[in-house]
Amino acid sequence: MGEPQTATGARTHEVLGLFGFLLVATAQVSNMILARGVAGSVPPFSIAFFRWSIVALGLLPVVVMARREKPAALRGQWPGIALAGFLGMFICGGPVYVAGITTSAINLALIMALSPIVVLLFSFATGRESIARRQIIGMAVALAGALLIITKGQASVGTGLSTGDLLALLAMLGWAGYTLMQNRVGQGVSFLARIGLFAAAGALFSLPFAVHEIWQTPSAAFTGRAALVYLFAGLVPGLFAYGAYAWLGGRFGAVSTSLSLYLGPIVSAVLSILFLGEAPTIIHLIGGALSLGGMYLCLRSKPGEAR
Known part of the structure; x- marks a missing residue:
């Protein structure tokens, strides 16, 4: 009797985990649907x-608790925290x-997933990590897919580019920099405490631009609809996404990262159809398959494989 119950419990654990990752991926890409x-x-910038x-206010109790428990943990860490907030939250x-004004939510999700x-x-260029042959092939395939998506299949250089795609590329590079930094600064406190600090830095960097927008168009910044947008952005792709990600990471380990990564563009395509009426094109399907397939090769390459 014990073995079937154990097997059933394991399957339930896996199903709940997959459902949790799906919820996290949905919360994450909801920001792109919102955009x-x-x-x-x-x-x-007001958003x-x-x-x-x-996010910063919601996680303030966590930050305060971390500071009380380890008062010296963040000593000398503030420049790094500010840079992480600039890259991951401001950019x-x-x-x-x-x-989002000039590119689709699917484009945003696929570009950010790179x-x-x-x-x-970067890890290879700085000698932190070696790259296997399969990873090199995966990078080439993924980048080819990204190029197809960004240029929209146009052969002429710059023909298919939009300002939105270029800004999405900038944001993706910022997120990559943030990813490299997030576990290297503020190591003495919890993941959620670090997120609270990074969010506070991102809010401060965004403040001058938000003030300018509010000064220029107060009628757009202070409406009932705008307030709902701010609340949704802070709660769903903000507090819920980061909080649930931290909880799932603690329960299921590093696999949560890859699951969220692969589910994100797929969920974005579904939500785009449901809420925006933007169905993926053949370019999205081909480019997305190349990008996700290439990332799979990169992230699933076996350690010690021939290079």
């Missing part, structure tokens, strides 16, 4: 400022909402 859905109607302010904040490739390339 596209409110494009141009709510000031972008970013209020989003990260909500991946307002510019993403601006990008950040692990950039992290791997």
Whole structure:
């Protein structure tokens, strides 16, 4: 009797884990759906400022507790915390909402999903990690898919490019830099405490731009719709996404990262159809298959494989 119950418990654990990763991926890409859905109607840096302010305030108790338990843990860490907040919260904040004006949510999700490739390339270039032959092939395939998506299959250089795609590329590079830094600064405190600090830094960097937007178009920044947008951005792709990710990571380990990565673009395509009426094109399907397939080769390459 014990063995079937154990097997059933393991399957239940796996199903609940997959459902949890699906929820996290949905929360994460909902920010891109939001960027596209409110494009141009709510000031972008105002969304970013209020989003990260909500996250910072929501995680303030965690930060305070961490500071009380380890008062010296963050000594000398503030420049690194500020840089991580700049890359991960500021560069991946307002510019993403601006990008939504001229590019689709599917494009945003697929471009942002390339950040692990950039992290791997940087790690290789700095000697932190070796790259196997399969990973090199995977990078080439993934980058080919990204190029197809960004150029929209146009052969002429620059023909298919949009400002939104370029801003999404900038945000992706910022997220890659943030990924490299997030576990190297503030190591003495918990993941959620670090997120709270990074969010506070991102809100401060976004504040001058938000003030400018509010000064220029107060009627757009202070409406009932705008308030709902700020609240949604802070709670769903903010507090819920980071909090659930931290919890799932603790329960299921590093596999959560790869599952969220692969589910994100797929969930984005489904949500784009349901809420934006933007069905993926053949370019998205081919480019997405190449990008995700290439990332699979990169991230699943066996250690010690011939290079």
